Amino acid sequence: MAGPCAIESEDQALTIAGHVKKSGAHMFRGGAFKPRTSPYTFQGLGEAGLKILAKVRETTGMPVVTEVMDTQAFDLVEHYADMLQIGTRNMQNFSLLKRAGESFRPILLKRGLAATIEEWLMAAEYIMAQGNHQVVLCERGVRTFVHHSRNTLDLSAVPVVRKESHLPIIVDPSHAAGRRDQVLPLSRAAVAANAHGLMVEVHHQPEKALSDGAQSLYPEQFDILCRQVKAIFNVSGGQEPF
Ligand code: PEP
Ligand code: MN
Numbered sequence: 418m419a420g421p422c423a424i425e426s427e428d429q430a431l432t433i434a435g436h437v438k439k440s441g442a443h444m445f446r447g448g449a450f451k452p453r454t455s456p457y458t459f460q461g462l463g464e465a466g467l468k469i470l471a472k473v474r475e476t477t478g479m480p481v482v483t484e485v486m487d488t489q490a491f492d493l494v495e496h497y498a499d500m501l502q503i504g505t506r507n508m509q510n511f512s513l514l515k516r517a518g519e520s521f522r523p524i525l526l527k528r529g530l531a532a533t534i535e536e537w538l539m540a541a542e543y544i545m546a547q548g549n550h551q552v553v554l555c556e557r558g559v560r561t562f563v564h565h566s567r568n569t570l571d572l573s574a575v576p577v578v579r580k581e582s583h584l585p586i587i588v589d590p591s592h593a594a595g596r597r598d599q600v601l602p603l604s605r606a607a608v609a610a611n612a613h614g615l616m617v618e619v620h621h622q623p624e625k626a627l628s629d630g631a632q633s634l635y636p637e638q639f640d641i642l643c644r645q646v647k648a649i650f651n652v653s654g655g656q657e658p659f
Contacts, residue, residue, distance in 0.1 A: 422629035424466035436636035518547020558593025567595020587614035
């Protein structure tokens with residue numbers, strides 16, 4: 418899965434979608450409702466962003482995944498998106514999880530900033546207990562004391578989840594790293610650790626991005642990433658942990 422942090426315009430989304438599809442992405446990502454640290458920064462285009470995502474699907478054939486931040490917007494996001502993301506800040510928003518459990522859409526459940534794996538799996542249970550068993554987990558780094566990265570990617574989550582749960586687990590190296598230069602090595606490591614997939618932020622003009630430009634790959638870098646992780650998958654993929 419690849420795409421910008423936020424949907425900024427139709428032109429931006431279609432340009433990036435064209436690039437990532439060519440490199441081998443299977444799904445397009447992009448936020449229309451953004452959970453930003455500061456209320457004074459870009460909050461996303463809302464429904465206009467969802468319409469752009471629908472256009473990307475129509476144009477490229479790629480399914481789209483986008484975040485749903487609250488129960489009020491759930492029906493709207495469910496109408497436009499193929500997969501709904503519950504972000505790290507909402508992992509234990511139990512009313513949102515229950516609503517996701519009533520959805521007919523697959524849910525991408527990101528690990529909470531400071532969540533244990535048990536808490537994360539219990540959050541997934543909240544969704545499944547309502548009848549929606551289509552849940553994919555996403556490790557995106559946890560909060561530690563370090564300053565060399567935005568968060569610390571907990572790759573040990575991959576073998577642990579594979580052992581403890583039947584659910585697929587993907588890795589988001591972009592939000593874990595917070596900086597572009599770490600995204601490629603962390604992606605290679607995630608695939609070597611047997612993650613079921615990756616979610617990567619890509620922008621054609623990251624210096625102009627309205628959010629998370631510093632961690633967004635240039636399309637050429639994403640192309641290299643795809644080639645490298647495919648090679649790693651071919652030697653290590655599909656093996657069960659022992
Ligand atoms: C995102 O993927 O756009 C996002 C905000 O991620 P997270 O919830 O992991 O911070
Ligand atoms: Mn982002």
